[in-house]
Amino acid sequence: MRRFILPLAFALIGLILFGQGAYIHAKALLAQVLLERAFAQSIATGHPVKPWSWADTWPVARIEVKRLHASAIVLAGSSGQALAFGPGHVEQTADAGERGVAVYSAHRDTHFRFLKDVTIGDEIDVTRRDGKIFRYRADRSSVVRFDQSGIDPVTDGYELVLSTCWPFDALTSGPERYLLHATLIESDSRTRESDSRTLESGS
Amino acid sequence: MTIYDACESSPQIRLSRRMRIVLFFLVEGVAALVIGFAALFLSFDPGWSAELPQQAVLRPSDARSGSLLFKTDDGYADALRLGIDVDLTVSGPTVRARVTQIFRNPTKDWVEATYVYPLPAGGAVDTLKMVVGDRIVVGDIKERQQARTIYEQAKQNGQKAALTEQERPNIFTNSVANIGPGETVLVQIEYQEPVQQNGNEFSLRVPMVVGPRYNPRPVVQSVDLRADGSGLGATSTDPVPDRNRISPEVLDPATNASINPTNITVHLNAGFPLGEVKSHFHQVKIENPDSTTRVVKLAEGPVPADRDFELTWKPAAEKAPSVGLFREHVGNSDYLLAFVTPPSVEQAQRQQLAREVIFVIDNSGSMGGTSIIQAKASLLYALGRLQPTDRFNVIRFDDTMDTLFPTPVAANSANIGNATSFVSAIQARGGTEMVPAMRAALSDTNHDDANSVRQVVFLTDGAIGNEQQLFETISALRGRSRVFMVGIGSAPNTYLMTRAAELGRGTFTHIGSVEQVDERMRDLFAKLENPAVTNLSAKFSDAIADLTPSALPDIYRDEPLVLAAKLDKLAGSVEIKGRIGDRPWSVTLPLAGAAEGKGLSKLWARRKIADAEVARTTRQESPEDADKSILALALEHQLVTRLTSLVAVDKTPSRPEGEPLKLSELPLNLPAGWDFAKVFGERPSLPAAPTGRRADAGDGKMHLAALKRSPVATQRPGTIQLPKTATDAELKMIAGVILLTVSLLLLVFNRRQTSPQ
Numbered sequence: 021m022r023r024f025i026l027p028l029a030f031a032l033i034g035l036i037l038f039g040q041g042a043y044i045h046a047k048a049l050l051a052q053v054l055l056e057r058a059f060a061q062s063i064a065t066g067h068p069v070k071p072w073s074w075a076d077t078w079p080v081a082r083i084e085v086k087r088l089h090a091s092a093i094v095l096a097g098s099s100g101q102a103l104a105f106g107p108g109h110v111e112q113t114a115d116a117g118e119r120g121v122a123v124y125s126a127h128r129d130t131h132f133r134f135l136k137d138v139t140i141g142d143e144i145d146v147t148r149r150d151g152k153i154f155r156y157r158a159d160r161s162s163v164v165r166f167d168q169s170g171i172d173p174v175t176d177g178y179e180l181v182l183s184t185c186w187p188f189d190a191l192t193s194g195p196e197r198y199l200l201h202a203t204l205i206e207s208d209s210r211t212r213e214s215d216s217r218t219l220e221s222g223s
Numbered sequence: 224m225t226i227y228d229a230c231e232s233s234p235q236i237r238l239s240r241r242m243r244i245v246l247f248f249l250v251e252g253v254a255a256l257v258i259g260f261a262a263l264f265l266s267f268d269p270g271w272s273a274e275l276p277q278q279a280v281l282r283p284s285d286a287r288s289g290s291l292l293f294k295t296d297d298g299y300a301d302a303l304r305l306g307i308d309v310d311l312t313v314s315g316p317t318v319r320a321r322v323t324q325i326f327r328n329p330t331k332d333w334v335e336a337t338y339v340y341p342l343p344a345g346g347a348v349d350t351l352k353m354v355v356g357d358r359i360v361v362g363d364i365k366e367r368q369q370a371r372t373i374y375e376q377a378k379q380n381g382q383k384a385a386l387t388e389q390e391r392p393n394i395f396t397n398s399v400a401n402i403g404p405g406e407t408v409l410v411q412i413e414y415q416e417p418v419q420q421n422g423n424e425f426s427l428r429v430p431m432v433v434g435p436r437y438n439p440r441p442v443v444q445s446v447d448l449r450a451d452g453s454g455l456g457a458t459s460t461d462p463v464p465d466r467n468r469i470s471p472e473v474l475d476p477a478t479n480a481s482i483n484p485t486n487i488t489v490h491l492n493a494g495f496p497l498g499e500v501k502s503h504f505h506q507v508k509i510e511n512p513d514s515t516t517r518v519v520k521l522a523e524g525p526v527p528a529d530r531d532f533e534l535t536w537k538p539a540a541e542k543a544p545s546v547g548l549f550r551e552h553v554g555n556s557d558y559l560l561a562f563v564t565p566p567s568v569e570q571a572q573r574q575q576l577a578r579e580v581i582f583v584i585d586n587s588g589s590m591g592g593t594s595i596i597q598a599k600a601s602l603l604y605a606l607g608r609l610q611p612t613d614r615f616n617v618i619r620f621d622d623t624m625d626t627l628f629p630t631p632v633a634a635n636s637a638n639i640g641n642a643t644s645f646v647s648a649i650q651a652r653g654g655t656e657m658v659p660a661m662r663a664a665l666s667d668t669n670h671d672d673a674n675s676v677r678q679v680v681f682l683t684d685g686a687i688g689n690e691q692q693l694f695e696t697i698s699a700l701r702g703r704s705r706v707f708m709v710g711i712g713s714a715p716n717t718y719l720m721t722r723a724a725e726l727g728r729g730t731f732t733h734i735g736s737v738e739q740v741d742e743r744m745r746d747l748f749a750k751l752e753n754p755a756v757t758n759l760s761a762k763f764s765d766a767i768a769d770l771t772p773s774a775l776p777d778i779y780r781d782e783p784l785v786l787a788a789k790l791d792k793l794a795g796s797v798e799i800k801g802r803i804g805d806r807p808w809s810v811t812l813p814l815a816g817a818a819e820g821k822g823l824s825k826l827w828a829r830r831k832i833a834d835a836e837v838a839r840t841t842r843q844e845s846p847e848d849a850d851k852s853i854l855a856l857a858l859e860h861q862l863v864t865r866l867t868s869l870v871a872v873d874k875t876p877s878r879p880e881g882e883p884l885k886l887s888e889l890p891l892n893l894p895a896g897w898d899f900a901k902v903f904g905e906r907p908s909l910p911a912a913p914t915g916r917r918a919d920a921g922d923g924k925m926h927l928a929a930l931k932r933s934p935v936a937t938q939r940p941g942t943i944q945l946p947k948t949a950t951d952a953e954l955k956m957i958a959g960v961i962l963l964t965v966s967l968l969l970l971v972f973n974r975r976q977t978s979p980q
Contacts, residue, residue, distance in 0.1 A: 023973045030966035038959025044952035098946040110943060123943055127950050164945075171943040185949035191957065193949040 044104070048130035051105035055079050055093035063151045068096075077102045080109050081116055082147040083124060083182070090134035098125050107131050110183075113171075116146040117154040117207055121171050121179045128198070132184040135200060144202050146180065156180045156202035165195050178204035246972050305338060307485040307528060309429055315494040316549050316560055317822050318416045318427050320346070325409055328402040333884045335378065337398045341430035344393040344718035346414040347822075347829035349861045351869035353385040353399070354409035355877075362387065362871035364861045366854065370868035374400065381878035385410045387869040391690065392833070393718035394433055395863065401878045412869075415822035415829075420562060421746065422781030423542065425493065428733075429532040431485060432714050437587060437655035437687050484525035487532055491517040494818075496539040503533040503735055504713065514539070530713035533735060547783075548812055549820030550793060557793040558823040559768075561786040565756045565778055565801065565808060577675040578751070579614045579631050581664045581704075582606075584646070585683035585711075587621040587655035593737065594712035595651040598682045600740045601709060602646050605680060608748050609634035614675070617642050620660035621653030630668055655687050658696050665700040677702075678751055679727065682709040685716030691840065693719065697726045698841040705729040707747065726837065730779050750779035754804035761786060765795030766814070771830040775801075787827040793817070828860035836865075 051071070058071035059079040068078040077095045084091040098108030107126030114120030126132035138144075144156045156179075163186050164170060171181055179201065186198035306325040311318055322342075328334045342348065351362030362385065365373065370386060377384035378400035385408075386398045395412075402408050419426045491500065496514040506522035519534060538544070547562035584602050586595060602617075609615055613634045617627040627645050632638045664679045685708075687693070697706060706727020708720040711734055724731040732747045734740055759775035761768075769789040778784050784799065793814050800809040832853050839849035850866060857867040878884065 023976075024970075027966040027969035027973070030962045030969065034959045034962025034964075034966060036959070037955045037962065041952040041954070041956030041959060044950050044955075100947070103946060103948065104950075108946065110946065113943060121943075123945070125946050125948050127948050129950055129953050132948070166945045166947070169943050169945050183945050183948065185947070190949070191951075191954045193947055193951070197945045197948065199945075 045130060047104055048106075048127070052093060052131070055095070055106055059093050059149070062149050063147075066150065068149065071105075077105075077108075079106070080149050081124075082145075083107065084145040084147070085134060085138055085142055086145065087142055088134050088137055090137075092126065092131040094124050103127060107182075116148055116180060117152060117178070117204070119176065119178060121175055121177075121181055122146070123171060123181045123183060125183045128184040128186075128188050132182065135182060135184050135198065136188045138182075138200060143205075144180065144182070152207070154204055155206040157205045158200055158202045160201045162199045162201070163196055164199060166197050167195075169197065169199065171199075180204070242975070246968060249968060305336075305483050306525070307483060309485065309487045309532075311427065311429070311487070311489045313418060313427065313489065313491045313493065314821055315492070315818065316418050316547055316562060316820060317826065318418055319413065319822060320416065320429070321411060321413050323409055323411045324397060325407060326399050326402055327407045328404060331404045333404065333878050333882050334402045335398065335400045335884050336402060337396055339390070339394060339396050339433055341393050341433045341714070342395055342414060343416050343428055343430060344721050345826075345829060345833075346393075346416045347825040347860075348387065348389075348395065348412055348414045348863040348869070349825055350411070350413035351385060351387045351871050352409075352411040353383065353871040353873065354411065355383050355873050358873065358875075360385075360871045360873050362869040364858060364863070364867055364869055366858075367866050367868045370870040373870050373872060374398065377401075377872040378884065381876040381880065381882075383408065383873040383877055385871045387412055387863055389863050389865055389868070391718055392722075392836070392865075393430065393716065401884060403877060415825040417560070417785065417826055420564070420783045422564075423537055424535050425537070426533060426535040427489075428534075428717070429487065430714060430717065431528040431531055435589065435686065437589060483528040485528045486525045487519075487521055489517075489519040489534055491519060491534075491536065493517075493536060493538070495544065498537040498539040500534070500536045503535065503739070504530050505532055507534075531715075531735065533733075545783075546810070546812065548814070548817040549823060550814070550817035551820050551823040552793075553824040556824075557766075557790045558827050559786070559788045559790055559793075559797075559814065559817060560820060560823045560826060561788075561797070561799075561812060562783040563786075563799055563810060563812070564781070564783040565803060567753065567780055576754075577612050577614070578610075579675050579677045580605075580609065580751070581616050581618065581631065581677075581679045583618045583620065583660055583664045583679065583681045583683075584649065585621070585655060585657070585660075585681075586619050586649045586651050586653075587686070588652055589655060589684055589686040590711065591651040594684055595649070597734050597737050597740055598709075598711045599646055599649060600737060601682060601711070601734055601744050603643060604740060604744045605748070606639055606642055606646070608744075609639065611635060615642070617645060618660055618663055619645075619649055620656060621651075622656045623653065624656070624660050624663065626663060655683075657683065657687050658689070658692050661693060661696050661706075662700060665697070665702065665704050665706075667702050667704060677704045678729070679704050679706045680709060680747075680751075681706060681723070682711055684712040684714075685710060685719035687716070687719070690716075690719045690722070694722055694726055694840045697723055701727055707732070707751065709734060709747065722833075722837070725776060726840070728777055730782065746781065749781065753780040755779050756784075756801045756803050756808065759784065759799065759801040761788075762798045762800070763788075763790070763795060763814075764798070766790040766792050768797075769831075771827060771834055773834055787823065787830050789824075789827055790814075825860055825862065828856045828862055832856055832862070832864055 054071040058069045059082060061069045062079060068080075070078050077097050077099075079093045080096045081094040082091060083094060092107050094107045094109050095102045095105060096109055098110045102108045103126060107124045109115075110123040110125055113123040116122045128135070138158055140158050140160065142158045144158060146154045146156065148154070162170075169183075180203070182200040182202070183197050185193060186196040187194075188198070306327070308323040308325070310321040310323075312320075322340075324338060324340075326336050326338075328336075349364075353360045353362070360383075367388065370388075374384050374386040381401055383402070384400045386396075388396045388398075390396055397410055397412070399408055399410055416427070419428070487505070491497070493515055497517060500509055500517050500519065502519065505526060508520050508522045510518040510520075512518065517536070545564040545566070547560075549560045551558045582602055582605060584598055586598075590598060606615075611634060614631040615634050615638075616631040619625050627642055628638070661679075661681070664681065667677060704727070706723060707729040708724045708727075708731045710717065710720045710731060713735060715733065717731075717733070720731040720733070730747070730750055732743050734743045756778040759778065761770060761775065767790070771787050775784065775786075778801075786797075786799075788797075796811050796813045798809060798811045800807070802808065835844065835849045835853045835856075838844035839846055853864055854866050856862070857864040863869055
């Protein structure tokens with residue numbers, strides 16, 4: 021009997037670890053569904069709506085890359101808790117569509133997994149909480165240290181930066197970050213109604 | 224399972240032996256991998272935490288620095304502006320001050336303004352008025368939390384509201400909500416203060432600016448501070464829990480014109496024929512309507528609020544009256560204020576006690592500029608005054624500390640020479656870790672020595688935010704030492720000085736300019752060298768009196784004893800007894816002769832509140848009891864304290880619903896004579912840093928809460944910190960799969976071993 025203890029212990033630990041990993045992915049997926057709902061409601065009401073009652077953050081924007089059929093709801097703040105559920109809007113950076121740089125960060129293995137497939141020239145749509153849609157074009161990518169991003173938050177341009185960990189397929193966390201820089205090419209201010217309609221047909 | 228089946232069915236022993244070896248290596252390899260991964264987890268953990276974005280920078284409370292200030296490109300040009308008018312009336316022993324702050328909003332937004340300002344530490348703030356257009360709204364005294372709630376409610380409703388809160392006994396904050404675009408709102412506070420007397424000279428001070436404070440980091444270091452078993456060292460949290468509230472923006476004088484223009488008028492009714500009247504730091508015009516009255520105005524109109532205003536006056540007669548007795552009737556009680564100056568005893572009549580003097584000099588960055596020059600000049604003067612029989616030592620501190628001699632040494636010429644060159648070499652830099660220095664100064668090597676007196680002379684501007692820690696240190700460790708505070712510079716922290724001197728049973732001397740060094744230090748040495756009046760007590764013959772200060776402090780040469788009392792009836796007399804050196808002294812004052820005074824009840828209440836705060840510090844009273852008596856006094860006498868605030872709300876809502884309200888914290892001037900770079904470090908993003916400026920690495924160590932809110936020229940956040948954006952999901956899943964495989968293989972292995980038997 022004793023010789024079964026070791027393999028069973030291994031199996032148990034293995035299952036727990038696998039389960040934890042899967043839980044992270046499951047949480048990321050499930051949260052996005054709830055966030056979609058909350059975001060649609062935010063646009064309709066014009067007020068921030070919390071995705072679930074005990075949340076300490078709320079959706080602020082939606083990022084979409086049509087070519088890759090990828091989209092994610094961005095949350096306010098880039099704390100570890102927020103990033104578990106969706107990309108975060110880094111504090112002290114501009115809102116999308118405003119002068120300055122809007123920086124959104126997300127995990128490379130969940131919401132920004134698609135980032136490695138985005139190529140220069142791709143169009144990125146950002147829908148703000150007030151329903152306005154801004155279209156950016158990816159114009160450059162770079163790899164930087166987390167504390168030397170070189171992002172000037174008060175630049176004169178209208179820019180967007182999507183950031184995630186680099187390298188994409190590494191297993192452990194490192195100090196390097198992959199930045200995708202994009203510049204505003206089109207600001208679209210359609211009315212709220214038509215927006216929420218697009219959203220509903222999209223989801 | 225297929226392997227298992229295959230092995231089970233075929234009895235080929237050679238194959239199984241090979242399989243066993245293969246399996247063994249496989250298990251070994253996998254185990255190595257697992258251990259390797261475990262090691263990865265371990266070694267990377269600190270790496271991760273180091274890479275986290277600095278949360279401190281991103282706290283929402285920091286957003287108080289105001290988006291209004293953040294977004295204007297051309298500095299504060301567009302921001303809210305403030306004008307200050309100070310009107311002082313001196314009637315005999317008391318000063319009544321009316322401070323009017325004029326908030327003007329030239330922006331297009333609705334604004335909430337907060338302004339941090341200093342008042343005299345003994346000032347009793349009792350009135351708040353808000354003038355909106357032609358309406359005057361009078362504030363009510365409320366418990367602090369309640370006042371805050373009322374104010375927030377009015378702010379939400381779009382009503383104009385003003386709130387006066389005490390941050391320290393000498394630092395107050397006025398908040399004004401809903402100032403409309405283009406509007407001007409007047410906020411007026413009034414306070415009562417006793418006139419200061421020293422020998423022949425009477426004085427009043429109007430502090431004008433809160434100097435940037437050094438707020439020590441929340442470190443574990445403060446736990447061992449009171450390891451003397453007094454139980455005062457409860458695990459320390461942040462030594463300055465309210466650092467945000469006392470650290471407004473400070474403008475760099477090099478890149479900004481001075482702000483906050485201030486006008487001052489003093490109506491001086493001394494009650495006796497006046498001799499010399501002098502303003503020490505401001506040019507003034509003095510009118511003489513009659514012999515006992517003066518009107519003092521600023522000569523060249525409003526001045527920037529960057530230095531304290533000090534006015535002194537002397538009687539025309541040779542000697543100032545040595546006794547003053549004043550009364551006021553409020554409600555059912557009489558209030559009494561008495562000044563008694565004990566006679567000075569001649570040197571020859573007593574034997575000189577040997578002294579041990581410890582000099583402590585603050586050479587932190589806030590002392591940079593003229594302050595350090597004054598401090599060094601004062602200390603050099605003091606060294607020159609030491610007698611050969613004295614023993615002494617010198618300690619200097621910033622965020623580091625040096626003690627000149629290991630133990631106090633005799634004041635012979637060699638040691639004095641040593642100390643003089645040590646002091647001359649001191650430069651101002653770094654932070655202000657005052658508590659360790661005070662501890663070192665109070666550590667008494669021969670505390671049983673009754674044949675000498677021990678005096679600590681502490682020279683500082685008091686620009687720290689953790690006053691309470693310093694007070695606790697003094698009250699716990701003072702022993703037989705007496706602490707004499709010397710306040711240096713244009714805007715010292717008088718609350719720290721007076722309270723520290725009171726707890727240390729010494730005095731507070733203020734030196735505001737290099738010219739004052741000689742005169743003030745001579746006064747101080749007269750106090751150090753002459754015996755104090757000790758064992759003081761006061762006894763009322765008929766009346767039942769509630770006396771403050773409850774324990775009468777020792778009085779030094781030329782100082783008056785100031786007594787305030789609440790009496791049930793104004794009858795009989797009061798007898799004051801004490802000892803001057805070794806001779807008994809007493810004086811009897813008949814109460815019937817007291818003159819009518821104004822606002823004495825407020826002074827009495829303020830003084831009682833200070834007593835309660837001291838009792839709280841020294842743990843003579845439990846915090847709850849002290850707070851209870853403070854609250855009762857404050858509510859009865861309408862005073863702003865740590866626990867009570869004044870709040871005024873305009874009933875008519877003015878801000879239309881839906882209009883956003885922006886917060887604007889009014890910036891302060893740097894106190895005159897301060898060196899901006901020494902306090903805040905280098906100006907990081909000036910286009911081209913002047914090459915002559917030293918890039919002093921020591922300044923970088925300085926931790927000021929206000930650092931990131933330094934002036935607009937340096938306001939741009941350097942670069943954005945990116946959060947950690949990798950999960951360990953994949954890692955965990957892979958490790959999980961590997962472990963599952965291993966367990967499976969082990970099972971097979973076990974099975975193979977068992978099957979032959």
